[in-house]
Amino acid sequence: MVTKEEVEQLMLQYFPSCPLCRANEGYEISGAFKNYVQCRSCGAKWESPDFVKCEELKELQLWEASYDGKGDSLKRKKYSVKFWQDSKAIEKTMKAIEKTKEVKDMESKVELIFRPEMTDRQLQDSIVKSLEEITRWDYGSTLYGKLGSLLSGTSFSEAATIRLLRAIFEQNKILIMQNELIYRGLTQRQKINAKVQ
Numbered sequence: 734m735v736t737k738e739e740v741e742q743l744m745l746q747y748f749p750s751c752p753l754c755r756a757n758e759g760y761e762i763s764g765a766f767k768n769y770v771q772c773r774s775c776g777a778k779w780e781s782p783d784f785v786k787c788e789e790l791k792e793l794q795l796w797e798a799s800y801d802g803k804g805d806s807l808k809r810k811k812y813s814v815k816f817w818q819d820s821k822a823i824e825k826t827m828k829a830i831e832k833t834k835e836v837k838d839m840e841s842k843v844e845l846i847f848r849p850e851m852t853d854r855q856l857q858d859s860i861v862k863s864l865e866e867i868t869r870w871d872y873g874s875t876l877y878g879k880l881g882s883l884l885s886g887t888s889f890s891e892a893a894t895i896r897l898l899r900a901i902f903e904q905n906k907i908l909i910m911q912n913e914l915i916y917r918g919l920t921q922r923q924k925i926n927a928k929v930q
């Protein structure tokens with residue numbers, strides 16, 4: 734079986750400085766098979782089956798991010814030694830993964846105007862909210878009122894367009910929600926009628 738020193742030597746041969754923090758303080762070796770190497774400076778930990786034989790290092794997977802969280806997006810993924818030696822590629826990949834994550838988060842936050850499981854009461858509350866919103870975007874209360882600061886820097890006509898679009902948007906939401914309430918009322922009545930007959 735290989736010694737800890739041999740494993741550290743192999744890692745140092747390919748990575749004199751840590752792929753993530755660039756420090757050259759060497760690596761702590763751990764694991765029953767001595768297949769984990771941890772940067773003594775930032776704490777980032779890698780795993781590779783190549784350490785067991787200790788002949789050639791081909792791939793590394795980041796097992797733990799550094800203490801400050803750097804590399805978290807690359808965790809538990811296998812990358813080639815070439816990749817870990819290329820700090821630009823590392824930065825680029827981390828940014829790309831974080832970007833995809835942001836988009837996914839945003840997509841999961843999309844709010845529907847209403848959901849079928851909403852109760853009539855919730856729909857009515859939502860309609861009231863939209864009505865309030867329309868009033869807020871109303872001419873007098875926006876240009877000179879509390880929302881005035883939000884529109885500062887926009888021209889008069891731009892501000893007027895924004896207000897108008899906001900009001901139309903809220904108005905459409907109200908129509909959609911009212912339609913749902915009417916539809917529910919009608920199907921309810923149909924059911925009652927069917928029972929009576």
Ligand SMILES: [Zn+2]
Binds near residue numbers: 753754755756775
């Ligand atoms: Zn490090």
